[in-house]
Amino acid sequence: MTESKRTPRSRYWIVPFGAVLFAAGCNQLAPGIAPISEFPLASTNEAEDDEFTSESRFLDIDADADEGSGRYVARQFPQNYAPQAGGFNNLPAPVQAPSPNQPPSAYQVQPGLQNPNGYQPPPTYQPPTYQSVPQTSYPSGQPSTGTFIPPGGVPVGQPQPEFSASGIDSSAVPFYPGGPIADSIYGSQGAIDPYSGASTAPPVFVPNTRMADLELTGVPARTGRIMFGGAVNSDAGVTGQVTIDERNFDITRWPTSFQDFANGTAFRGAGQTFRVEAVPGSLFKRYTISFADPNLLGYLPVSLGVSGFLYDRRFQDFDEERLGGRVSFGYRVTPDLSLSAGVTGQNVRIHRPRVLGVAPLDDVLGDNELYSGEFRLTHDTRDSPFQPSEGHFFEFGYERAFGDFDYNRFEVENRNYMLVAQRADGSGKQTITLGTRLGFSGEDTPLFENYFAGGYSTLRGFDFRAASPMVGGVQVGGRFQWLNSLEYMFPITADDAFRGVAFVDFGTVERDIEIKKDNFRVAPGVGLRIAIPMLGPAPLAFDFAYPITQADTDERRVFSFYMSAVR
Structure with missing residues (x-):
């Protein structure tokens, strides 16, 4: 067998590995020591x-x-650094x-590493010593407060800076095209420094008062209506009423087909008023048709009114019929003051006299042509036309008549309403009313244009027209009138549905412009007012009055009333 031996490479491999570990350990411990x-x-x-x-x-x-x-x-x-003109790829300072x-905590701004001892502390802030706000003037051409600022402008109250808020020249800032968010807000130009003196932002509105969004929800209102009603009173007997009223009429919008009538577009849309009224009755009949334009030619601050009428009335001594028309113009000076002028032409027919041989009546029997021009000034500050509690109504009128008769007429009417007391919620009003009517006309005034007194609307406590001058048993009236009324109204119930009145009517009507003591009338009385909203805005009225002074030819009527209903 051959004996195996390890080579030097396999035996000493740990030496270089240990050297590497030793070098790494020295590098790790060097900062610590x-x-x-x-x-x-x-x-x-x-x-x-x-x-x-x-x-x-x-x-x-x-x-x-x-x-x-x-x-x-x-x-x-x-790290504070300024970007270079070429871009942001350079390293910071x-x-x-x-x-x-000194410790680092003693410095508000870090000094440079290149010059550690060259740090200068910032200047100490000195508070202002002025006693009032200093006046700052800006260059001309600045938009005024409450106006839109065009692109490139600055808001009022802030001078236009030459540098940005960071102290960097805006020309050195690279331009970046807008992305999806910037495009949606500022358009395709993107957003840049808002204090650089140029802006691609949309115009900015700088209001001078606090503002809030206001949302209005409107629905079409009913402009046309058909009304049915009736009335009964001690002066005119029983009457009915049928009225067609359109308050958005257009006289120039003629129909082109029957479909225009079906969808309601024919004769509608100009804000004009068209009214047809029929009032038949037992003693009184009236039929009228009228047209009114609040703004002549659509834009002038002058109103135009055109009307035609047929009037039939049965009096105690004769019957009277009137057929005519009227054209008038009006101008509203203020919400309370208005002026009007008009021309009236009519045919007056007097027939069926009760007696003959009375000169004033015989002179007007048959047809009479009467034309007149008139001027009126009206000042009305009442808080309600039906049951006023404050304000006044004043009207001055002048009329010049011509045709079969030639005369002048002057009239003045004034009614003052004074609030005496009321509840904390504004109900239960107690009101004092003082009214005066004064008028006189020329000597050529015909009988049917004379003044008459007596009845619910003139002198309570007397029969209709029965407090007037008489000739041969015929009520002929007079050329002069002075009628007055003093009335105190007070609530009876908590809901103000029932009200009581205490009044005194006084005055006279004379054939000439004079006041005769024997013909002066005074009639005190009391009354009741009942408000029923379902019957209309006018309350039911019941009055009791008794004359304490009167002329020998006057006829008394203690009870007078007025009731009406309109739906």
Whole structure:
């Protein structure tokens, strides 16, 4: 047998392997045994140097409590560097270290490693000493507050800087095209420094007051309606009412087919008003058709009204029929003040006289042509047209008549409403009302245009037209009137459905412009008002009045009333 022998290569392979391990161990232990005074970041403070164990690109390294753990946590200070014009591929500037004479915690800004002793502390902040806000002036051309800022501009109140917030010239910042997010916000140009003096962002609105989004939800309102109603009162007897009212009328939108009537587009859409009304009754009949445009020609602040009417009334001494039309223009100066002017033409027929031989009545029997132009000024501040509690109503009117009769007429009406008391929730209002009507007309005024008094709407406590001058037993009226009313209204029930009134009506109507003591009328009384919403806005009215002074020819009526219903 041949005896095997080991070669030197197999016997001594551990020698180079041990050399490698020895060299690696020396490299690992070399930083730990290096003198602390030779380390560039060393400090004379032993408490701080206990934890500083490594030289690396990190400025501070903390070891675990167990020094043998071999685990370290690195903390790196912020690095300030400026990008180069060519791009961001260059390495940042060397990290700055504090002076050996002071600990790192004493510095707010790290000094440079190249010159550790050249650190200069930042200047101490000095608070302003001015007593009021200084005035800052900016270059002309800045947009005013509350306006849109065009692209490239800056908000009002912030001067346009020459450099960016980081102190870097904006021209040195490379431009990056916008990505998916930037494109969706700023467009295809991308986003750049907002303080660089140029911007691709959309216009910015700078409001001068706090703003909020307001959302309105609207639904089409009903503009057309058909109303049925009726009324009974002590002056005109029993009447009915049928009304067709369209408040979005368009006189220029004629139908092109029957389908326009079916879908409701014919004669609609311009905001005009068209109304047809029929009021038949036992003593009184009225038929009217009217058209009104709130803005003449669609844009002028002048209203136009055109109407035609047929009127038939049976009085105690004769019957009267009127057929005519009217054209008027109105202008609203303020929400409370308005002016109007119009022209009226009508044919007045007086027939079926009760007696003959009375000159004022005989002069107007048959047909009479009457034309007139009038002007009116109205100031209305009432809080409600049906049951006002505050405000006033004032109207001045002048009329010039021509045709078969030629005369002038002046009229003034004023009603003041004063709120005396009310509940905390605004209900239970107690109101005092003072009303006055004054009017006079020329000598050529015909009988059917004279003033009359007596009844619910003029002087309560008297029969209809029975407080007027008479000639030969015929009520002929007069050219002068002065009627007044003082009324106090108060609630009876908690829901204000029932109200009580105490009033006194006084005044006179004279054939000439004078006031005769023997013809002056005074009638105090009390009344009741009942509000029933389902019957309409006007309340039911019941009044009791008794004259304490009157003319010898007057006829009394203690009870007067007014009731109506509209649906």
